[in-house]
Amino acid sequence: MKGLLLRLSALDPDAAAAVRVIAHYEALLAGGTLDAAALVRSTAGLAECPAGWQPSGGDPVRFAADGGELSGPPGRPSSAVKLGAAGRVWLERPGTAGPLDELLLEWMAIAARVVAGGAAAWQVADPALVELVLSDREAVADRARALRLLGLAPERPLRVVAVAGGPEADAGSEAAALFGCLTVPGIVRVARLGSVGAVLLQQRETADGASPAEQLRAALGVRSRRSGGPRPHRGAPAAAHGTRVGVGGPVDALAAGESWQQARAALRFAVAGTPAEAVADHEALGTVALLADLPAERLRARPDVRALELLAAREEGAPAVAALAAFCRTGSLRQAAAELHLHHSSVASRLARVEEETGWRLRDPQDRFRAQLAWYAWRLICSAAD
Numbered sequence: 001m002k003g004l005l006l007r008l009s010a011l012d013p014d015a016a017a018a019v020r021v022i023a024h025y026e027a028l029l030a031g032g033t034l035d036a037a038a039l040v041r042s043t044a045g046l047a048e049c050p051a052g053w054q055p056s057g058g059d060p061v062r063f064a065a066d067g068g069e070l071s072g073p074p075g076r077p078s079s080a081v082k083l084g085a086a087g088r089v090w091l092e093r094p095g096t097a098g099p100l101d102e103l104l105l106e107w108m109a110i111a112a113r114v115v116a117g118g119a120a121a122w123q124v125a126d127p128a129l130v131e132l133v134l135s136d137r138e139a140v141a142d143r144a145r146a147l148r149l150l151g152l153a154p155e156r157p158l159r160v161v162a163v164a165g166g167p168e169a170d171a172g173s174e175a176a177a178l179f180g181c182l183t184v185p186g187i188v189r190v191a192r193l194g195s196v197g198a199v200l201l202q203q204r205e206t207a208d209g210a211s212p213a214e215q216l217r218a219a220l221g222v223r224s225r226r227s228g229g230p231r232p233h234r235g236a237p238a239a240a241h242g243t244r245v246g247v248g249g250p251v252d253a254l255a256a257g258e259s260w261q262q263a264r265a266a267l268r269f270a271v272a273g274t275p276a277e278a279v280a281d282h283e284a285l286g287t288v289a290l291l292a293d294l295p296a297e298r299l300r301a302r303p304d305v306r307a308l309e310l311l312a313a314r315e316e317g318a319p320a321v322a323a324l325a326a327f328c329r330t331g332s333l334r335q336a337a338a339e340l341h342l343h344h345s346s347v348a349s350r351l352a353r354v355e356e357e358t359g360w361r362l363r364d365p366q367d368r369f370r371a372q373l374a375w376y377a378w379r380l381i382c383s384a385a386d
Helices: 002-011 013-031 036-047 101-116 127-134 140-149 171-180 212-227 253-267 282-293 296-300 303-313 317-330 333-340 344-358 365-385
Strands: 051-054 061-063 079-082 088-091 121-124 157-164 186-193 196-203 244-247 279-281
Touching (some): 013 036, 036 051, 036 061, 036 088, 051 101, 079 101, 088 101, 127 140, 127 186, 127 196, 127 253, 196 253, 212 279, 244 282, 253 279, 253 282, 279 282, 282 365, 296 303, 303 344, 303 365, 317 333, 317 365, 333 344
Parallel strands (some): 121 186
Antiparallel strands (some): 051 088, 157 244, 186 196
């Protein structure tokens, strides 16, 4: 970490400062003895301004930048994050928010959820241990020992999630920030393996029965609204920071490598667009997941795939392809329009362009199936080129 900070400081002081923020909170969470006062005091010192946390139904905890406890009603927040059942956290910076306040508050919120017990038991894990768990070449006894060292039960099922960030994002930090937004009971271990964040998730069933993919889409939606980042095409809310997620299926913990392979395959189908597109679930893909086993050259050779690829490469082609994906996914013009936050006539116009360019008739079930299959194949071609 020191070497990385030195290199970043020479190249980009803002990037180095962001890494320091993330490293600060990772160290707090790894310590295992974090409480509300320690979290708020530490945040105030890091932000160099007063910080506060008010749990739901509790009294506010506030500290000044010099570490002194503050009494009385909170001042005007310069920025804040609501935590649901865990209350809210905020900064009281005079004037406007600082350039790193959004990142700082996001990680403060992650830590607050862990302290409050509202989030999964979350931890940045040793990548070497995670790699050992995911390997199919290591002895069963070694994998079982690695699971126990990570705080996971070898006898209980788990699933693996693969997370990729945008061009300038760290995949491990993206995975940590994303899972910090979740409030599901269980154990989460996050590590960066190469360019992908690997997440080991051993959780209990949620009360509402939501699948991990649904929970992750909701978390991405929260982060997108909070960040207000750029949108990939007009009318569609973008997933935060260009994040893409692949969700593997539940497996025996000692066979975690199988879920990891499923998660990596599902990640190739994910698109850095709306939360619905950005999270791909291997179980939901079903037989379509077998397309990931085919070489990109064979997929590109199919006329349907080639037609879609040519359309996507043209001016205004991306919005048309996005409309096609939403229509195929929802099966309804109005539902596709609602998902894309567009008027249904705008979606109809974009679909008409798809039909004109490809020759498909999308109200025909057979052509709609061909279009959806071509879209999946085109996504795999794009991921292979990344």
